[in-house]
Amino acid sequence: MIRCLELLEAELKRLDRFPPTPYRIPGLWVGLDHPVEMPSAAAYFLGALDDIETAGHDPAPTQAKRLWYNAMVRHVTSYDHGPAARSVGWRSTGTFLKLIALLPYLHRLGVGTLMLLPISSVGSVGRKGALGSAYAVRDPFTVDEMLAEPLLAMSPEQQARALVEAAHALGIQVISEVVLRTASLDSVLVKDHPEWFYWIRSQLFDGGVFQSPSFSVEQVARIREMIDAGQRQDLPEPSAEYRHLFAEPPAQSTIGASGWHGRTLDGEDVRLPGAFADWPPDDPQPSWNDVTYLKLHHHPHFNYMAYNTIRMFDAELERPGAENSGVWNMIASVIPTQMRMLGVDGAMVDMGHALPAALRRRVIDDARAERADVVMIEENFHLDEASRRDGFDVVTGYLPFDAHSPDGLRGFVRRLATQGSPIRFLACGESHNTPRWATRVHADLVPRAWLFLSLLPKAVPLIVAGMELGETRPINTGLGFTPEEASALTAEMLPLFSDVPLPWDTGAEHHAQLLDAVRAVAGLDILRVLCDDDVVQDVGCSEPGVVAFHRRVHERRRGLLVALNMNDHEVSCVLTVEDVSIAAIGASDRCSLHLGKVACMLEAHSALVIATHLLQAGSDAYQVRISGVPAGTHS
Secondary structure: OOOHHHHHHHHHHHHOOOOOOOEEEOHHHHOOOOOEEEOOHHHHHHHHHHHHHHHHOOOOOHHHOOEEEEEOHHHHOOOOOOHHHHHHOOOOOOOHHHHHHHHHHHHHHOEEEEEEOOOEEEOOOOOOOOOOOOOOEEEEEEEOHHHOOOOOOOOHHHHHHHHHHHHHHOOOEEEEEEOOOEEEOOOOHHHHOHHHEOEEEHHHHOOOOOOOOOOOHHHHHHHHHHHHOOOOOOOOOOOHHHHHOEEOOOOEEEEEOOEEEEEOOOOOEEEOOOEOOOOOOOOOOOOEOOEEEEOOEOOHHHOOOOHHHHOOOOHHHHOOOOEOHHHHHHHHHHHHHHHHHHOOOEEEEOOHHHOOHHHHHHHHHHHHHHOOOOEEEEOOOOOOHHHHHHOOOEEOOOHHHHOOOHHHHHHHHHHHHHOOOOOEEEEOOOOOOOOOHHHHOOOOHHHHHHHHHHOOOOEEEEEEOOHHHOOOOOOOOOOOOOHHHHHHOOHHHOOOOOOOOOOOOOOHHHHHHHHHHHHHHHOOHHHHOOOOOOEEEEEEEOOOOEEEEEEEOOOOOEEEEEEEEOOOOOEEEEEEEOOOEEEEEOOOOOEEEEOOEEEEEEOOOOEEEEEEEEOOOOOOEEEEEOOOOOOOEEO
């Protein structure tokens, strides 16, 4: 079988025979700090393929490619390439081809894993913004045609596979996010399987908007109490009036401007309802009018959508035989299909923790049956043993909620010091659903705080596309925003729904700062011996705006003392490592030994990294050595 990358090269050579079309790109894509106009788009992409081939013959050391890069294809390479490029049909929005050309940039940054937001085809009913959400999946088994360059005589699936092949040539693995609990209101799955969905009585919603069930304050308190106690038997239900809105699936259905509708055997007109935030039961988010929930269970008493049927499942739904087997079979086949079709190396399961436990395990088992070394990531904001036990390799974790605050970050370090983490977690202070890190802290602090996080045991250093450019515009407003902040950001202003390019032309300075931090970490000799079993010790500090930890390398006489100054001014502080006596310290005008503790001067928004060496086996005395200092950090 001809590799898709070879097909792509042949297509680009065909296009290169046409009259050249000027094609403007950001300088950062090719290692410069100013925009560049290429004489021909096809020649630019062919040059990128040559760069990939050349770089692929000189692989970086394993420890130099620790980084993960999270991107939405349509967003990360969105750029105005000029009127000539648009006139002949090259897309301005991001595509697989443009992301292929970005791979050398990612390779230089030290990226070893590219994690993509969903790439499946997107629905049009209830579409938010100009382009619609990548999470409103119309068909989980086809690739969004908007991510393909129409000038290439290749299918979207072939162009996606070419991206994976190109990434593999550079030693970069590719992980795609999958959406398994919801579907768009015009999902192709409805035609043949209406029983996989919830339906509501149309006559009860003439001119109205479907809303989530309402619970009283007392009911919400009771629900929370039961869930917190692990009680799932006889959970409080929505009102009888709300439950009556739901009907049986139609005998036949048709698609219209508002989505699927049909008529039951009893002659009732029914339609698909929209969805809503499933937890907590009084979540204030407005209803979602572009997706609906899949019906995961068959049970005559639970034919409705509520917290106890779509996430915090009532015990009755966990009994054998209650599962909607057709839906489960389809869901479990999504990841193996993507691996076979596109060659991806793993999957990030959107809201994986909200699937029924048995289905969650089956999704993982079927993926590993397809490929034993598949990388499985769970969108779970908790560090739970259940995630590791079920077979996930990594969870998202909760750092995007805490990493902008000294107290929050200090609490995370103390959690690792006292409890550890049962599973690896993504180390970043933002996600595609939260405010950007650079809006919560000074932009100069972002790369140093990222460096700090990346050196924690079980941390997976992550860059959310745009973080390295100082981007302040969020991708979505799902988490961590006040109602006022969320309402001020319309769908037209958010990349998840509309074309909002990254600041490629103005982000060179921020990029340089992050690259300094990346190189500071990659240059650490100790990186070769760090492991997930290393012990973290909380380091006390005399300055409240400084957070620090000491990492003792497992079965080695080595360690790292890491501190982060989150203040906007220089501070003089003392770092106290519990149960460890500092025996000696290398000479430095920034640090000194003071009564067995480390006294140091920290610049504003700086990170301090000190190598430590145990004097002898069985001793708690460490010798501390300090070496070179890159900009803004000490390593």
